[in-house]
Amino acid sequence: MTDQHNYDVVIVGAGVCGIYALYRMRELGVRVTVLEAGDDLGGTWYWNRYPGARFDSESYSYGYSFSKELLEEWNWTEQFSPQPETLKYLNYVADKFELRDFMQFGCRVVEARFHESPTHWSIELEDGRILRTKFLLTAIGMLSAATLPTIEGREEFQGESFHTYYWPKEPVSLKNKRVGVIGTGATAVQLIPEVAKEASQLVVFQRRPNWCAPLHNARIEPETMTEIKASYDRIFARCARTPGGFIHGPDRREYDDLSKEEKIAFWEHLYDSPGFGKWLANFVKVLLDPEANAEYSDFIADKIRQRVKDPELAEKLIPKDHGFGTRRVPLETHYYESFNQDNVQLVDLNETPIERITRRGIQTTDQEYEFDIIVYATGFDAITGAFDRIQIRGRNGQTLKEKWEEGPSTYLGLQTSGFPNLAILAGPQSASVGTNFPRGIEEAVDWVTGLLKYAFDQNLDLIEASQEAETEWTELVKDSYNMLLLKDVKSWFTGYNSNVEGHDTTRYLVYFGGAPDYRQRLTDIAANDYKGFLFK
Numbered sequence: 001m002t003d004q005h006n007y008d009v010v011i012v013g014a015g016v017c018g019i020y021a022l023y024r025m026r027e028l029g030v031r032v033t034v035l036e037a038g039d040d041l042g043g044t045w046y047w048n049r050y051p052g053a054r055f056d057s058e059s060y061s062y063g064y065s066f067s068k069e070l071l072e073e074w075n076w077t078e079q080f081s082p083q084p085e086t087l088k089y090l091n092y093v094a095d096k097f098e099l100r101d102f103m104q105f106g107c108r109v110v111e112a113r114f115h116e117s118p119t120h121w122s123i124e125l126e127d128g129r130i131l132r133t134k135f136l137l138t139a140i141g142m143l144s145a146a147t148l149p150t151i152e153g154r155e156e157f158q159g160e161s162f163h164t165y166y167w168p169k170e171p172v173s174l175k176n177k178r179v180g181v182i183g184t185g186a187t188a189v190q191l192i193p194e195v196a197k198e199a200s201q202l203v204v205f206q207r208r209p210n211w212c213a214p215l216h217n218a219r220i221e222p223e224t225m226t227e228i229k230a231s232y233d234r235i236f237a238r239c240a241r242t243p244g245g246f247i248h249g250p251d252r253r254e255y256d257d258l259s260k261e262e263k264i265a266f267w268e269h270l271y272d273s274p275g276f277g278k279w280l281a282n283f284v285k286v287l288l289d290p291e292a293n294a295e296y297s298d299f300i301a302d303k304i305r306q307r308v309k310d311p312e313l314a315e316k317l318i319p320k321d322h323g324f325g326t327r328r329v330p331l332e333t334h335y336y337e338s339f340n341q342d343n344v345q346l347v348d349l350n351e352t353p354i355e356r357i358t359r360r361g362i363q364t365t366d367q368e369y370e371f372d373i374i375v376y377a378t379g380f381d382a383i384t385g386a387f388d389r390i391q392i393r394g395r396n397g398q399t400l401k402e403k404w405e406e407g408p409s410t411y412l413g414l415q416t417s418g419f420p421n422l423a424i425l426a427g428p429q430s431a432s433v434g435t436n437f438p439r440g441i442e443e444a445v446d447w448v449t450g451l452l453k454y455a456f457d458q459n460l461d462l463i464e465a466s467q468e469a470e471t472e473w474t475e476l477v478k479d480s481y482n483m484l485l486l487k488d489v490k491s492w493f494t495g496y497n498s499n500v501e502g503h504d505t506t507r508y509l510v511y512f513g514g515a516p517d518y519r520q521r522l523t524d525i526a527a528n529d530y531k532g533f534l535f536k
């Protein structure tokens, strides 16, 4: 084994999280490399190139906060940055901090195996190379394992077809094309209005509608950017106080003390404001209490009815099986208006299910739809999917997939017993996966950096969560769902995915105790000599 293959730390993934983890490891001065399956850095923002892909978080709340110089230099041009600009930003960060030389692209990890005496991980790459590292950090994304529908005949289709995550790098011409889109999640809701502008015919295949609300994107003029730069301290302090790490935090007024008129006036204001406020700046009770939730859902349903001309179609676009905010709320720009266009059609799969994909298009129980392009906006094997795609073997050769078969169990969403020296940055059951992502990952990465420094400083050989601490944390994660209405709704928050075998029961993937609570716990644990971890 040459020195070139030996590291103190290997980071898997060069997305938002991996880039920052590398920055911190470089600061620590350890021998580190990043292994990235893609041909370049960017993760989510490298892969998702579909038209309309952009932040749903305010751009200035999404950038890294660790460098004042970076904050001063970078100019966002839109309130909600589109994918190309975000990718440019991540490249700018990597270049500015000279991180690129420590990244290896086109490196898919197929297996990572823990070895005792001497303690290390061996990492096998698809190209056959084997690397060794003391510590292994995963930054493999929470929505990076795309899932295609298990519909018969997919490979028979003669036109172009792709999952939104793998939207081709080369421009795809939609002009005068007949396009079919399967899915109506946050991705499809961004994509559909863009396709509707170009395609001669767009057919949307909807299984369950979502509660969507307007994004209200706008350009950021240079003077506004100057003001934003002067306010960064306040912006990040605000994000640090809210449960989701966004600038939007819940309205804590007593719901029942307000008149119907007062509530409606507030909701009108939210609906007309940019971003996630309609979901996250709402009254707390809306997400906890069925009646309050129904009132707000009715308000949003009326908005949909006002925006969609055909009343029958409007009803199809209004969710009936879950209330507002109990699944991830897609933010949209003219989504509902797209369905008023003559070239756009909705197929309700509850009425006419898809039977198969054919050579020419999609066959439902009603008819065959012919397409030039089929787009699968069918989502992800969320949060645990990327872990399942690598053979991560801990003590006694057990894989993480086997250990998590019934659902993940972790300590803090950062470590799991039986897999020493593995830090799962922003892993399942962390709060980071439920927050404005960069805010969550900065915290997770900083904390793990502290833990590794502690280990390096004391020449410790091994770090592992105790089984007891893990069991306690996993229970706490389950409890964090208890109060929320979302616990009874099938979504990726609750671990459901109809396209993945076995993902048809509730799995507890997110710590919903809120970012401030999570941060406090991390701080206390570190101050307590990393209570809950075993060291050797």
Ligand code: NA7
Pocket (backbone or CB within 6 Å): 143, 149, 150, 151, 182, 183, 184, 185, 186, 187, 188, 205, 206, 207, 208, 209, 328, 349, 377, 378, 379, 380, 492, 498, 499
């Ligand atoms: P989502 O939110 O998981 O949405 C996937 C969509 O695809 C959703 O509407 C699904 O319907 C639909 N789907 C999935 N499989 C099928 C099959 N087999 N047949 C018909 N329809 C299907 O993924 P997105 O990519 O939109 O968003 C993921 C996250 O990315 C998002 O939350 C943001 O955080 C960014 P269903 O609702 O399951 O009935």
